[in-house]
Amino acid sequence: MKFAKRLSDISASPTIAVMQEAQRLRKQGIDVIDFGPGEPDFPTPxxxxxxxxxxxxxxxxxxxxxxxxxxxxxxxxxxxxxxxxxxxxxxxxxxxxxxxxxxxxxxxxxxxxxxxxxxxxxxxxxxxxxxxxxxxxxxxxxxxxxxxxxxxxxxxxxxxxxxxxxxxxxxxxxxxxxxxxxxxxxxxxxxxxxxxxxxxxxxxxxxxxxxxxxxxxxxxxxxxxxxxxxxxxxxxxxxxxxxxxxxxxxxxxxxxxxxxxxxxxxxxxxxxxxxxxxxxxxLSDPSLVKAMQEEYCRRREYVLNALSEIPGFSCPRPDGAFYVFPNVTACLKASGIPNSEEFARFLIKEARVTTVPGSAFGMEGYIRISYATSMENLREGLGRIKAAVTTLLKH
Ligand SMILES: Cc1ncc(COP(=O)(O)O)c(C=O)c1O
Known part of the structure; x- marks a missing residue:
């Protein structure tokens, strides 16, 4: 079908695509930890x-x-x-x-x-x-x-x-x-x-x-x-x-x-x-938001510590939002994986963890991890990434 020219260069949101990929795998009974979505895991207060x-x-x-x-x-x-x-x-x-x-x-x-x-x-x-x-x-x-x-x-x-x-x-x-x-x-x-x-x-x-x-x-x-x-x-x-x-x-x-x-x-x-x-x-009491902010703060600390132990990863310390954007270029170089998209694919396949490749955000050599998910998921998912990357870099 012929579409309007102004939409000819538009593609679907890669972050939504990652979310859908995680859902697809879960439907197949695969246990996937999803670090893709920029969506708070708390219920609406x-x-x-x-x-x-x-x-x-x-x-x-x-x-x-x-x-x-x-x-x-x-x-x-x-x-x-x-x-x-x-x-x-x-x-x-x-x-x-x-x-x-x-x-x-x-x-x-x-x-x-x-x-x-x-x-x-x-x-x-x-x-x-x-x-x-x-x-x-x-x-x-x-x-x-x-x-x-x-x-x-x-x-x-x-x-x-x-x-x-x-x-x-x-x-x-x-x-x-x-x-x-x-x-x-x-x-x-x-x-x-x-x-x-x-x-x-x-x-x-x-x-x-x-x-x-x-x-x-x-x-x-x-x-x-x-x-x-x-x-x-x-x-x-x-x-x-x-x-x-x-x-x-x-x-x-x-x-x-x-x-x-x-x-x-x-x-x-x-x-x-x-x-x-x-x-x-x-109009709500600011304590509602403060409680979420404090929880994100705890998670950020945990995530930064865990990432520092993954070989080939280095992570700038972010001051806000609920994302980290680790540099994985050393990992790509050592493993021969050509780019962040392939690396994210590798993490889905070998670690059963979804992340978003840096290329989606216009920057190669990085991946985005959202910590708007439970501590339990963070612990499990980052553990899996560490294990998968450690094995990858041994070969
Ligand atoms: C920077 C930024 N702006 C806007 C939005 C969209 O927010 P909303 O749910 O209000 O459309 C997002 C969601 O991920 C975002 O990261």
């Missing part, structure tokens, strides 16, 4: 679920305002104003069906054919695909392990060309866990302002940080009325609500109005019941 149940029982099950219910937009604006001293109102917020949808909304509204959009690599798999869907061209800006995969304003400035329209920033980062320090976020904001470079900041993992460096939102460097940015957030990871599909965008009123018009035709509204649950989540 009880008060959030209760708000969803109450919304259903109150028949809050019809269309809502297409940009989201005003109480939720207000709660999101208040959260940012409280945390970052901004001046947002509900007019600066659109609620969408997850951060993924929010990113699609922003890119469709701002980017077009002929534009280039800077995309720091390693990148979350969806960014370049969404840019391509708009007709614009994603251009990689490489961040390096030596610099902790931290995006530097200097590297962005050097990559700006005559067609550059935007930059996508994800901090804390998927897949590397890198966190951009506040002063560097400020320098990137300044570049946006000076060069009319549209900044799309994805802050989905904002509360999951573990070291000395703290997450600093782009919000602390912009006014609500500035027209060179959008900030995207999500209820998915923060409150373990991936299936409820609630994300949001903050930006200037004209941008938010235009996105609202687009969303009103493209999606109608985000799910009514999920909006009530997300409202309860955003």
């Amino acid at each position: 009880a008060p959030i679920k209760q708000a969803g149940i109450e919304a259903i029982n109150a028949d809050f099950t019809k269309y809502t305002a297409s940009s989201g219910i005003v109480e939720l937009r207000q709660a999101i604006a208040d959260k940012y104003n409280r945390e970052w001293g901004t001046d947002f109102t509900p007019a600066n917020v659109v609620v969408s069906c997850g951060a993924k949808h929010a990113i699609y909304n922003v890119c469709t509204t701002v980017f077009e054919e002929g534009d280039e959009v800077l995309n720091p690599a390693p990148y979350w798999v969806t960014f370049p695909e969404v840019v391509k869907m708009t007709g614009a061209k994603p251009v990689d800006v490489i961040t390096t392990e030596e610099e902790g995969f931290i995006l530097k304003a200097k590297a962005v400035a050097a990559a700006i060309g005559p067609k550059t329209r935007g930059l996508i920033v994800n901090t804390p980062n998927n897949p590397t866990g890198a966190l951009i320090p506040g002063d560097e976020v400020g320098r990137i904001a300044e570049l946006g302002r000076r060069h009319n470079l549209f900044l799309l900041f994805d802050e989905t993992y904002e509360y999951f940080t573990y070291g000395e460096t703290k997450h600093v939102s782009l919000a602390s460097f912009v006014k609500a009325s500035d027209d060179f940015y959008a900030i995207v957030g999500s209820a998915s990871k923060t409150y373990s609500m991936t299936g409820w599909r609630i994300g949001y965008i903050l930006g200037s009123k004209p941008l938010i109005d235009k996105i609202g018009e687009f969303q009103s035709h493209a999606a109608g509204n985000p799910t009514s019941v999920s909006q009530k649950a997300a409202l309860a989540a955003i």
